[in-house]
Amino acid sequence: MNFQPMAASDNLVSRDWTSDMIAPLSDRGQGTAASFVAKTFNCDCVETPAELFISALGLYRCFINGKRVGNDLLTPGWTSYDHRLAFQHYDVSDLVKPGQNRIEIWLADGWYRSPLMWGQKAIPNCWGDQTAAIADLVGPNGVIVSTDTTWQSGLLPIRKSGIYFGEIYDAREEKLADTHGTVRLPFDKALLVAHETAPVRELPPIAPIDSWTDAEGRTIYDFGQNIGGYVRYTVRGPAGAEIRVEHSEVLGPGRHFDNRNYRTAQAHTIYTLCGDGEQTYAPHFSFQGFRYARVTATGDARILAISSVPISSVPNLTGGFQSGNALVNRLVQNTIWSQRANFIEVPTDCPQRDERLGWTGDAQVFAATACWLTDSQAFFRKYLRDVMADQREDGAISHFSPDPTRLHPKNFPGFAGSTGWGDAIVVIPWVLYTHYDDRAVLCECLNAMVRWVDFVWSISDGPIVRPPSRWGDRGFTFGDWLQPIGDNRKPRPTVADDCAATLYHFISTDLLAKIAAILGNQALEARMKRRAAEIRQAFAHEFIAPSGRMAHNDQTSYALAFLYDLIPAAHHEAAKQHFRQVIIDADYKIGTGFIGTPALLPALTKLGMDDLAEKVFLQEEVPGWLYQVSKGATTIWERWDSMAPDGTIYEPDMNSYNHYAYGAVCQWLFESVAGISPSRSAPGFSEVIVDPAPIAALSPVTAYHDVRQGRIEAQWECRGNRVTYNVTLPEGCVGRFRPGRRHQNPLLNGEPVMGEAVLRAGTHELIFSLPHL
Incomplete structure (x- = not known):
């Protein structure tokens, strides 16, 4: 049965609970066997609906009369647990029967008390050291049963589980025994809120595309796609036989199984058979990031599926994007798969190693792409509440949220306050506003935005931000993280921390002025406009030479400065030529890291340098988007040089092969190449900016995006320098097209375009010629 959670449909936010938060006395602590709490109860007659409201400290799965409630995964989810705890709401009318019933709630460590963070300083019991459950089973006439200290507890066949660890399961212990009681935990029920985003769910399973046996007799399966998830298998064998599954993202030279980049994450499952015919297993309370699985079978266990x-x-x-270039199409698919694998409750950096944290920098650069590809509104709204919960007293935003370091600063001091990362509190709400017309998120986050922007100003008490160089000091910045430098004997120029920090200081301040205007806060708007003007002037004085050359003469500086209009008009043409030369000198290879990469191609397109945008985007050497695709990547890499041309893994201590940040280029594919953008003046795609910037080598191109009004479609084909472009708008969307220099002799539906054209619902044909560059 597929029992759907009800909270999303009935808009339930909070409720009055009759139950207690109860902990199993069988629980032996973090890293030990998981426990359950259970209750047998009588129900004279079942009146519908029978509804279950449920949550837990740790992770839970619930069963009524032996049948699982719902199909949501990793419930109750991951939040800043000291701020709020999600609960779920299910219709269980088909599970409750007249007479005697039994309800069981399985509990595991989950994010609540699994060791989080990396290395020897990993934090166990981050939000608490006891797993517990709270539940109300309610009928039309009131509460049928609720958690209290009359419930019993015992141990589960899950002998150990953890987010990074994986799971050990002994099927010989599946007959549960009520061996202990329960105890009521002090708990503030006001922390309970309805699950704020869509539940984690399974996607269709993926069969292996290849398998082989290594020298030790272990079977390695290649599933052909890097994912966030788990391995499910059916096995037959005698009691006591064992299946061990290890995971990896890549193979080294010679098809060598290599998961050194998981660091201290054991990321494995061990299943002990009970000997009772065919048995099917998948982990209950953990997930891994992997493409390959290495299976060790002992005791005559045999994998059947x-x-x-x-x-x-x-x-x-x-959303979707297709072109005439197979590598580009795979790049888009890689971005989709990286988003899926890392959008598991929070936008994590990676799903495989001992990290899996909701890094704010990754999230803010990718937010717009995420909204193009999936409906990410509720997902980001929930995440922003975690970001605000973790905001420090001085306004600094955590490097990631939920933030394990906030409650345990001795382990990891100073994990807040980086520009480019903390700016997520301003950038992400703005993206939600433009994509979904979500004015409420601007209101909800406004105070946190102001505190953040004021914090950044306070780092150096002025418009130019001069961050300290030591990690953990107040105002430390990651700068343009993982910016490639080329040959280390003669490295290419890179942006300095002060320039990168000041660029983002302006971006957030300027955005906050716009947000204040939208919300009608005139005093804040005026203050932020004055401050943005001061930053703009100081930036030009500090970082732009009289010749128009940027101080560090690097791709990130030029891209961000041009994209956000920080180049004075007097220096515009000269700076543009310096920018062009920097790209040429790099042999059209990327010279940007986490904050510069999303700006690079949009800046080139904005400046009309389509020839450079095409060469940078389509070149297949490292560093470049298509290099990783040519090496067989099925998700986005963390580093441009994650794998050498001979297949050697680079820097396994910090190297993820499923890291969505550089997939932010897909925003450019939709907004520039496909030519459809949301309008700031009429957000939520009430108005669509139609402004195609075709890359002839990608012809033909098709793209679509589903919005609240319906589906927007765009397609074009290039013959020589002649482009035929079609756009389809649903009812409720108005398109606006204003010819630019790349739209020579434009005809809209057969008529010449003079000035701005307004496109109503329906399909429109635009024909124009590309200029000779």
């Missing part, structure tokens, strides 16, 4: 099962909070697509 096996698949990898992707999971995600955003399984359904709302």
Whole structure:
């Protein structure tokens, strides 16, 4: 049965609970066997609906009369647990029967008390050291049963589980025994809120495309796609036989199984058979990031069927892009798969190693792409509440949220306050406003935005931000993280921390002025406009030479400065030529990191340098988007040089092969190449800016995006320098097209275009010629 959670449909936010938060006395602490709490109860007659409201400290799964409630995964989800705890709401009318019933709630460590963070300083019991459950089973006439200290507890066949660890399961222990009681935990029920985003769900399973046996007799399966999820298999064998599954993202030279980049994450499952015919297993309370699985079978255990099962909070697509270039099409698919694998409750950096944290920098650069590809509104709204919960007293935003370091600063001091990362509190709400007309998120986050922008000003008490160089000091910045430098004997120029920090200081301040205007806060708007003007003037004085050359003469500086209009008009043409030369000198290879990459191609397109944009985007050497695709990547890499041309893994201590940040280029594919953008003046796609910037080598191109009004479609084909472009708008969307220099002799529906053209609902044909560059 497929029991759907009800909270999303009935808009339930909070409720009055009759139950207690109860902890199993069988629980032996973090890293030990998981426990359950259970209650047998009588129900004279079942009146519908029978509804279950449920949550837990740790992770839970619930069963009524032996049948699982719902199919949501990793419930109750991951939040800043000291700020709020999600609960779920299910219709269980088909599970409750007249007479005697039994309800069981399985509990595991989950994010609540699994060791989080990396290395020897990983933090166990971050939000608490006891797993517990709270539940109300309610009928039309009131509460049928609720958690209290009359419930019993015992141990589960899950002998150990953890987010990074994986799971050990002994099927010989599946007959549960009520061996202990329960105890009421002090708990503030006001922390309970209805699940704020879509539940984590399974996607269709993926069968292996290849398998082989290594020298030790272990079977390695290649599922052909890197995912966030788990391996499910059916096995037969005698009691006591064992299946061990290890995971990896890549193979080294010679098809060598290599998961050194998981660092201290054991990321494995061990299943002990009970000997009772065919048995099917997948982990209950953990997930891994992997493409390959290495299976060790002992005791005559035999795998009968096996698949990898992707999971995600955003399984359904709302956008797609196809071109005439197969590598580009695969790049888009890689971005989709990286988003799916990392949008599991929070936007994590990676799903495989001992990290899996909601890094704010990754999220803010990728937010717009995420909204193009999936409906990410509720997902980001929930995440922003975690970001605000973790905001420090001085206004600094955590490097990631939920933030394990906030409650344990001795382990990891100073994990807040980086420009480019903390700016997520301003950038992401703005993206939600433009994409979904979400004015409420601007209101909800406004105070946190102001505190953040004021914090950044306070770092150096002025418009130019001069961050300290030591990690953990107040105002430390990651700068343009993982910016490539080329040959280390003669490295290419890179942006300095002060320039990168000041660029983002302006971006957030200027955005906050716009947001204040939208919300009618005239005093804040005026203050932020004055401050943005001061930053603009100081930036030009500090970082732009009289010749128009940027101080560090690097791609990131030029891209961000041009994209956000920080180049004075007097220096515009000279700076543009310096920018062009920097790209040429790099042999059209990328010279940007986490904050510069999303700006690079949009800046080139804005400046009309389509020839450079094409060469940078389509070149297949490292560093470049298509290099990783040519090496067989099925998700986005963390580093441009994650793998050498000979297949050697680079820097396994910090190297993820499923890291969505550089997939932010897909925003450019939709907005520039496909030519459809949301309008700031009429957000939520009430108005669509139609402004195609075709890359002839990609012809033909098709794209779509599902919005609240319906589906927007764009397609074009280039013959020589002649482009035929078609756009389809649903009812409720108005398009606006204003010819630019790349639209020579434009004809809209057969008529010449003079000035701005307004496109109503329906399909429109635009024909124009590309200029000779």
